[in-house]
Amino acid sequence: MVKKRVAIIGAGVSGLTGIKSCLEEGLEPTCFERRNDIGGLWNFTKHVEDGCPSIYKSLVSNISKETFCFSDFPMPENFPNFLPNAKYLEYCKLYAEHFQLLKYIKFKTTVCQVQKHSDFDSNGQWVVTTENDGEKATTVFDAVTVCSGQYVYPLLPLDSFPDVNKFKGKILHSREYKEPMEFDGKKVLIIGLGNSGADLASELCTKASQVYLSSKRGVCMFRRLGRDGYPFDLSFITRFQNWIQLTGPPALSRFLCEKYMNDQFDHGFYDIKPECIEMKEPLVNEELPSRILAGLVIMKPGITKFTETSAQFVDGTKVDNLDVVIFATGYEVRFPFLDESVIEADFNEGFLYKNIFPVNLQKPTFFFIGFIQPVGPIAATVEIQNRWAMRLFKGLHRFPSNKERKDQLVENEKLRMKRFGTAKGNCRRINYIEYMDDLASNINAKPNIMKLLLTDPVLGLKIFFGTTTPYQYRLTGPGKWAGAREAILTQWDRIEKPLKTRGMKKNIERSFLPVTYLPSVLPWFLCAVILFVAIWIKG
Structure with missing residues (x-):
């Protein structure tokens, strides 16, 4: 049987995880990268290049390595907790080499135009025109994923x-x-x-x-330096805190966030x-x-x-x-290779179902990956987006009707109004854990916490109260990784390793929750108790 072909535009973090997701689903990816190297935004150059992202030499990641990694490829234990751009680029190259992704990338190749196939209504295919060293080529693909990034065109x-x-x-x-x-x-x-x-x-x-x-x-x-000197996101990105934020009154959530902000x-x-x-x-x-x-x-x-x-x-x-x-x-999002008559992109009001699929497109064969702003790691987010997109393309989970997709956009707009005070310009902002769980549940990759609390309580407690690391989304379902559980249980070893450079012995054995979680979890736990009591009294 002939494999279906997928065009991937860009070989940054989104593009690399896109190639891997295609391979996991038995598809044939071809990635087009206008530079001569991978890494996208994280690939520092001394000079600004047209049509490419550009960063300053001193850029360091805002998210620590255990949350910023890919879901089935932990960072080397000796890597620092917050990575300078060159170090994260090194990690991307290790990832690409480990999963043998480089052979699917066409370097120094610019995507000039993407058009619907003349028989699109029946086959959903796309015609992609590229240019390499002055020579143009046209190829037909069964699907296209746009991974060109949202930090290219300055505003x-x-x-x-x-x-x-x-x-x-x-x-x-x-x-x-x-x-x-x-x-x-x-x-x-x-x-x-x-x-x-x-x-x-x-x-x-x-x-x-x-x-x-x-x-x-x-x-x-x-x-970056959080409570007790630990990376701040380890106690900030947790399922327990997120559950309180989503179930409690907005005023309570704002109060707790403001308290955390001013505690620093x-x-x-x-x-x-x-x-x-x-x-x-x-x-x-x-x-x-x-x-x-x-x-x-x-x-x-x-x-x-x-x-x-x-x-x-x-x-x-x-x-x-x-x-x-x-x-x-900041930046504005543009796609010079895509005519508005094909897909009209509007990131002010929102036009993407699940922040991935153009709501008015009738065939699930075109996807935007990475055009989001999570308060959390982008790498894990684009990875789950790619997994979701490729399984939708293959017909392995339900493709909702046009009305259902539009209704979802309306609901998202109401939610943004509630959370951010305005919907305009906020369509890319997402609640990280809520969004990850939503996509993961569609592809049966969301961890079943209640089941884990009963069958594997140590793991279940770490998942619910501990840091929501990407490994959680490889515990079950398609793309399951046998090393996911071990990666979760040993993540604190990798956090501590780059700091233990003087040969000093550890004085305290670590429990399943780091000490830094306790003052962080306590106010949220008290809020949960109050919430349960209120529900019980009302009931």
Whole structure:
């Protein structure tokens, strides 16, 4: 029997897991990568390349290695808990080599156009036009997955800043920033308080004469260093806390999140307290507060206008003699190879069923992978998306009707309104565990916690109260990995290993839950008790 062919656009994290998911389902993948190497966003280059993601040299992961790994390939135990971009690229290469994925990738090949086959209504096929070394080729595929990434095309809203065209200094987007040396002695204004804006401000202030960081809104900021010195996400991404957040009243969830946020440092004291804690995705940075304390970074509100050498702000203040303005204003999602008449992409309102499949497409043969913003690891998320997509393509789980898909989008919009205060522009934001469980349940890969608590209580307790690591989604169902249980039970060994470099003996044997969980779990446990009592009284 001839294998069905799947085109994968991009060989980053999404593309690599896409190749592997195809192989697991007996499909024939062909991945097109315009660069000469894998890694996508995590592949640092000294110069900006058109149509490719671009990062700064000092970029470090915001999520620790045990949550940022792939579900059936733990990171080497000697890898640091938070990975510099070069280290994570090394991990991606180890993954690709281990599962023999490289032979399915066509490097230095650009996808120029994707069109429906002339007989699409019956076969659902796609015609893909590519270019390599000046030569174009056209190939028919049974399915297409877009894994080109959401951090490629910079959003530079110059029209929103009056008289910015009068400014005579240097203007650039954070995408163009690589290293701080060229800003030595400069006075720099950074616009935008996201992860990039915070990172650039923290780094640039070591070279620049002064750094100003402008933001219209505050932000929820976490440090990588969590309770008791453990990686913060180990106690933050748990099923128990997530269950309380989803079942308890929204006000309680907001209160607990705000408490966790301010336990690290008082955001109001640093003038970055968010107006609504859920309106903007959190960022991860431990250096910015100390830079603000030292006066190396000065926080500023929104900008009203520019002059030739200065910027004026909504509070009436002004900064003169500016040399550089950096817009850390994010990215817009574009697909130059895809005509709107084929699929009209609208990431402001949402157009993807399960954040994967175009809602109006009648054949399940085209998928967008990785165009999401989870408060959690992206690697595990794109992996489960690929697994879900390929099984839907093969007809191994139900394809809902057009009405059902549209109804789901409406429900998602209502949910975003409830959680974030607005639905506009939030269609990519997801609750990590809820989303992972939803897709996993569709492909029978969601762990049965109640069954595990009865048959394997140590594992069951770690899964419910401990960190929700990707290995959980390889315990059962298609793609089951025999090493999943062992990976979960030994994850703390890999967390501790890179820190034990002095040959010191361990003083305390670790229980099934790390000490850092106890103060984290206690308030959530009390909330659960109150919730149960309220339900019991009402009943």
